[in-house]
Amino acid sequence: WSPDDVIVIFVLGGPGAGKGTQCSKLVSDYGFKHLSAGDLLREEQDRPGSEFGDMIKSYIKEGTIVPMEVTIQLLENAMKDTMEKEKGKRMFLIDGFPRKLDQAHAFERSVVPSKFTLFFDCPEEVMEERLLNRGKTSGRADDNPESIRKRFRTFIETSMPVVNEFEEQGKVVKVEAVNAPDEVYKDVQSKLKERGI
Template sequence: MFTRSLRTISLNASAFQSSRVALRSSFRAYSKFPNNAKPESEKSNHSNGSNGSSNSNNGSGQKSSPFSKGYVLTALGLLVVGSTVASAVYTKQEPRSAPEPATPAFSDKDISVIFVLGGPGSGKGTQCAKLVKDKGFVHLSAGDLLRAEQVREGSSDGALIAKCIKEGTIVPQEVTVRLLRNAVSENVKKGNFKFLVDGFPRKMDQALTFEEQIVKSSFTLFFECPEQVMLNRLLERGKTSGRADDNIESIKKRFKTFVETSMPVVEYFDKQGKVVKLSCDEPVDVVYGRVKDALVKRGIN
């Protein structure tokens, strides 16, 4: 595809400047003559002593000067000519190719990616672990990848990740997407083609970038759970997990962030018919049974 060719007027600087100089000179010359100035030939025609009290073209008694009018016409002519020359030169911009859309690294016909979303403590990790065991999925937890990168020796993003985790905010998408892309690539080389991406995408830009750069998702598993239930689960987990974000202050920030940034992602995919909503305020095995049924309906055994 090509954009429409554009013609842009390019002023010829030297021509325009020359016109301005000529016009200025004409006005200077004109200003040296009085309004009734005449050329010598006209004066000689009236040297017979005519009283000059009247003029057939002017009843006021003041004689007009064709000589002065000539200067005005000359000045106007130079202005018109200069403008025409200045605007006549144009350059034609060559048509440019429209930017090519980003091509994902993998085709959704070759690999399958299921996003697993839900509030903190909704049980995403528990359900993913069961699917890994029974269905041979590779479980990619965005949180686990970020925590591993945080403590990796020589990591340039470790301090930033630690700060985001502590404050309950979202790590910049370029960091998370890079870690996920590397993890997917490494597993594809090993012959693994089914992925559960847990806790990602958490923002719209993450969702769009992942599908543009890595692969389009098959669908999203969304675990719905009351906030109080999630809070109780996280506080209980915090007693043994050792995670810096399993404290009441960080948990509340994470809840707020999820509602404000992650729910729009769920709604975005839901409009495409790519969301399976599951209540997780029930025993783990009951929820897992519903998860397996959802996969079968989507053609994933």
């Protein structure tokens, strides 16, 4: 496939900001293809015979960023898969990636430049409450108080610089993520419209 055939929108925001929730809505209304980097890593972690399984597990539990070679390969494979199955132009929502400047630079250089980043802004107290609540049933190894604290720290120290760099390039669409999902989604829709989507 050629980079001319795809539009990539990065979806960023702190842990529990609602990236996955909003992406599902966008998939049903706009026909985006949703690729969550975290979901792809969890699938790879559970794939029998994966050489990366144990490594991914420990990074996720510690809330740190898996080396980008692994994540970029998983994303590229998933994009390639989609392009083979469905011909024509595709719009991808890449959720939870890039979380570190080196990943952002490598992806935009070697895969395709993003159109913009949809950034969900949410205070930590709100995100913490959501994650602890989800942790009662999610089975996610990182939905516990200690991992959540580490994920927040990584987000501030490592991932916010990515958002700030894209912001300097005029490539951030920021949405407040505190309200109920449908309210947040209305905001998303009107801001996408402003960007011609």
